[in-house]
Amino acid sequence: MVEFSNPERYELWMGRWSARLAPTFVRFAGLPKGGRFLDVGSGTGALAAALLEGVEDSTIIGIEPSEPYVAYSRKRMRDERLGFEQGDALAMPFEDDSFDGALALLILQELPDAPKAVQEMRRVTRSGGCVAASQWNFDDGMPMLALFWDAVIEVVATDAAREAATDCMVVDYPDEDALGRLWQAAWLVEIETERHEVDMSFASFEDYWAPFLSNVTPTSSYAGNLAADQIGEIKSRLRKKVIGGALDRSFSLRAHAWAVCGKVPSQ
Numbered sequence: 361m362v363e364f365s366n367p368e369r370y371e372l373w374m375g376r377w378s379a380r381l382a383p384t385f386v387r388f389a390g391l392p393k394g395g396r397f398l399d400v401g402s403g404t405g406a407l408a409a410a411l412l413e414g415v416e417d418s419t420i421i422g423i424e425p426s427e428p429y430v431a432y433s434r435k436r437m438r439d440e441r442l443g444f445e446q447g448d449a450l451a452m453p454f455e456d457d458s459f460d461g462a463l464a465l466l467i468l469q470e471l472p473d474a475p476k477a478v479q480e481m482r483r484v485t486r487s488g489g490c491v492a493a494s495q496w497n498f499d500d501g502m503p504m505l506a507l508f509w510d511a512v513i514e515v516v517a518t519d520a521a522r523e524a525a526t527d528c529m530v531v532d533y534p535d536e537d538a539l540g541r542l543w544q545a546a547w548l549v550e551i552e553t554e555r556h557e558v559d560m561s562f563a564s565f566e567d568y569w570a571p572f573l574s575n576v577t578p579t580s581s582y583a584g585n586l587a588a589d590q591i592g593e594i595k596s597r598l599r600k601k602v603i604g605g606a607l608d609r610s611f612s613l614r615a616h617a618w619a620v621c622g623k624v625p626s627q
Contacts, residue, residue: 478545
């Protein structure tokens with residue numbers, strides 16, 4: 361069973377890369393200073409931190425369904441301009457027109473009804489406010505995960521393994537055009553998209569490999585459920601893919617994400 365209540369492990373798995381992506385995403389959104397902004401699916405607080413740093417005199421509310429993640433962010437980030445609440449992106453506990461902008465960093469693919477979430481973001485955002493999201497490019501811009509699944513399929517070589525890879529790497533809104541259409545369907549205007557890059561730097565192969573056994577998402581729980589000899593073979597093949605036959609060393613993988621932003625039309 362996947363463990364969704366361990367924010368410390370999630371930080372090592374994906375949170376550290378969210379923190380690298382968030383400042384670029386905030387700059388793209390072009391938010392006004394002195395605004396009140398909503399961080400949808402706030403997780404371990406990467407976007408909230410970037411908003412505090414990147415938007416002058418801002419106030420941020422983060423909404424997150426997992427209570428342990430809310431508690432983690434509250435403890436980690438103590439600032440009077442910032443608050444975290446437990447809540448559902450599909451039924452937000454806020455009045456209409458409550459925020460100057462609503463942003464979602466890397467959560468659209470996790471939601472059972474992304475169009476409903478975007479509609480909720482639009483509902484709570486004032487006229488002229490920004491509704492924005494960012495999502496990893498799982499097609500060809502996420503080698504950290506793609507290389508792992510390549511190694512899994514080589515070793516396990518079953519339809520179930522291929523299905524697991526598809527479930528983790530194929531998303532409903534995979535590119536800028538799909539995200540743009542999603543924003544259009546929510547009746548947002550002045551829609552823009554942009555490609556953002558992140559350098560995923562690992563101190564060693566073990567720094568890269570260990571989170572694949574962390575059991576915080578379907579991908580990071582997959583290998584741990586296999587037989588020990590299969591895990592060892594996947595690890596060996598993955599090591600060759602990322603550092604070849606060299607001794608353990610630092611290395612980087614280049615990833616990129618798609619960002620979309622639109623405005624709530626004036627009434």
